Amino acid sequence: MITIIDYKAGNLTSVQLAFESIGQKVKITDKPQDILCAEKIVFPGVGAAKAAMDSLKKLKLIEPIRKVIADGIPFLGICIGMQVLFETSEEDGGTECMSILPGTVKKFKTSDKLCKIPQIGWNAVKIVRPHPVFAGIEDQSEFYFVHSYYPACSDKNNIIGQTEYADAVFASAAGRKNLVAVQFHPEKSGRIGLRLLKNFSDWDEGC
Amino acid sequence: MLTKRIIPCLDVRNRKVTKGVKFQNNIDLGDPVEMAVGYSDGGCDELVFYDITASAEGRPIDIDMVREVAKAVHIPFAVGGGIKDLEDMRRVLLAGAEKVSVNSLAVKNPDIISQGAKQFGSQCIVLGMDPVKVEKSDKFPSGYEITIQGFRTRTGLDALEWAKRAEGLGAGEIVVNSVDADGTQTGFEINLTRMIAENVGIPVVASGGAGTYQHLIDVFTKGKADAAIVASMIHTGKFTIKQIKDKLIAANIPIRQKW
Numbered sequence: 496m497i498t499i500i501d502y503k504a505g506n507l508t509s510v511q512l513a514f515e516s517i518g519q520k521v522k523i524t525d526k527p528q529d530i531l532c533a534e535k536i537v538f539p540g541v542g543a544a545k546a547a548m549d550s551l552k553k554l555k556l557i558e559p560i561r562k563v564i565a566d567g568i569p570f571l572g573i574c575i576g577m578q579v580l581f582e583t584s585e586e587d588g589g590t591e592c593m594s595i596l597p598g599t600v601k602k603f604k605t606s607d608k609l610c611k612i613p614q615i616g617w618n619a620v621k622i623v624r625p626h627p628v629f630a631g632i633e634d635q636s637e638f639y640f641v642h643s644y645y646p647a648c649s650d651k652n653n654i655i656g657q658t659e660y661a662d663a664v665f666a667s668a669a670g671r672k673n674l675v676a677v678q679f680h681p682e683k684s685g686r687i688g689l690r691l692l693k694n695f696s697d698w699d700e701g702c
Numbered sequence: 703m704l705t706k707r708i709i710p711c712l713d714v715r716n717r718k719v720t721k722g723v724k725f726q727n728n729i730d731l732g733d734p735v736e737m738a739v740g741y742s743d744g745g746c747d748e749l750v751f752y753d754i755t756a757s758a759e760g761r762p763i764d765i766d767m768v769r770e771v772a773k774a775v776h777i778p779f780a781v782g783g784g785i786k787d788l789e790d791m792r793r794v795l796l797a798g799a800e801k802v803s804v805n806s807l808a809v810k811n812p813d814i815i816s817q818g819a820k821q822f823g824s825q826c827i828v829l830g831m832d833p834v835k836v837e838k839s840d841k842f843p844s845g846y847e848i849t850i851q852g853f854r855t856r857t858g859l860d861a862l863e864w865a866k867r868a869e870g871l872g873a874g875e876i877v878v879n880s881v882d883a884d885g886t887q888t889g890f891e892i893n894l895t896r897m898i899a900e901n902v903g904i905p906v907v908a909s910g911g912a913g914t915y916q917h918l919i920d921v922f923t924k925g926k927a928d929a930a931i932v933a934s935m936i937h938t939g940k941f942t943i944k945q946i947k948d949k950l951i952a953a954n955i956p957i958r959q960k961w
Contacts, residue, residue: 505822505823506795506822508772508795508796508797509776509800512772512776512798513776515773516773516776541823541825542823608900608903609899611903611905612903613824613874613904614704615825615874615905615928616704616705616706616707616747616905616928617705617707617747617958618704618705619703619705633960635960636960637959637960639778641825659703660704682776683778683800684776684777685742685777685961686961
């Protein structure tokens with residue numbers, strides 16, 4: 496059973512349908528008690544960091560999320576669900592985030608007017624550290640991205656995959672122990688994205 | 703490197719994919735869900751569906767179809783045609799579409815762009831535009847005028863001014879569909895595409911006119927498009943997505959190669 500955290504940051508339909516298509520049962524919840532007894536957790540989200548953090552506070556989800564990550568429950572952050580795991584984000588004039596991963600979230604900068612921000616589309620992920628969620632996925636495979644801000648990991652040991660865009664080479668996949676987070680959308684990344692979600696579903700932590 | 707997207711466009715009428723030239727002489731091509739799966743498996747990067755008769759028939763967009771597509775393919779897809787208001791946008795997005803496309807509606811009510819962007823995020827809101835070539839003038843400095851309702855109605859809006867305005871209102875992407883090139887398979891309207899792409903900060907999707915490999919190479923290199931829509935050239939079976947992508951890769955255009 497995959498527990499998807501619904502903190503009113505965007506549309507969960509495609510995450511749900513992607514897991515269902517690989518035969519996983521899905522529970523969508525905004526309740527702290529459901530998170531505390533989950534077997535595997537997916538923390539998705541699109542939109543702005545501040546709205547996401549405000550919603551997590553309002554729903555009293557921050558402490559339960561910290562606890563399950565500390566307790567070793569397999570945990571997958573996606574997009575904004577990755578960004579808010581870091582310390583702060585430049586978005587909305589500076590937003591305090593959850594400080595579960597060391598580093599900050601920065602805005603893409605470029606002087607090239609043909610380099611559009613947000614980044615929308617398929618970009619390659621260079622795998623810099625083998626990880627169970629990337630099992631069977633070729634290095635430099637492309638995933639679907641939609642974002643204007645990117646995570647800058649300050650602990651290089653946490654970087655799993657890297658992607659280049661605008662002025663940045665950023666951690667498009669990061670994590671430690673039972674925690675993994677991706678900036679791209681595996682649920683919209685076709686067969687290769689589904690493979691990543693299947694790997695996560697099968698992941699017995701302890702990487 | 704961010705890759706250039708190849709996006710099959712499926713015009714849907716009564717649950718059948720159809721294709722005409724300049725919105726006329728349509729023939730039915732097949733089931734939209736089956737075709738979506740075929741193109742997704744074949745390596746397309748995204749899909750777009752237009753419910754081409756919803757507006758004219760005054761009926762809501764076919765949400766069951768959107769839901770079936772979302773269950774069957776796990777790549778982004780946009781849905782347009784027949785979106786009347788925020789509630790329609792919500793239904794389409796909750797059914798599993800990544801984006802909604804507004805065209806005539808946005809011309810009549812530009813605030814729908816900002817309202818949609820605020821509610822669902824800019825990345826969900828695509829502005830579709832159908833410009834036709836006109837004499838350059840004070841009224842039309844870009845030399846292109848926006849048409850609506852399947853090219854039937856002229857709006858008096860300059861294409862570039864409208865594109866910039868839509869960006870300011872919060873559109874996440876612009877599909878530029880040349881009225882003059884639509885369905886002709888004689889090449890994209892390169893000047894129009896490049897003019898919009900160089901003057902807005904959001905991605906531009908070129909549409910209308912794809913017929914050969916060279917047309918696609920040109921729209922990315924000369925036209926500066928971020929993505930290109932293909933329809934007739936693949937619907938007829940004359941080309942596959944894989945063949946198109948192989949040619950683009952050979953021309954050094956960044957393209958998604960593994961799927």
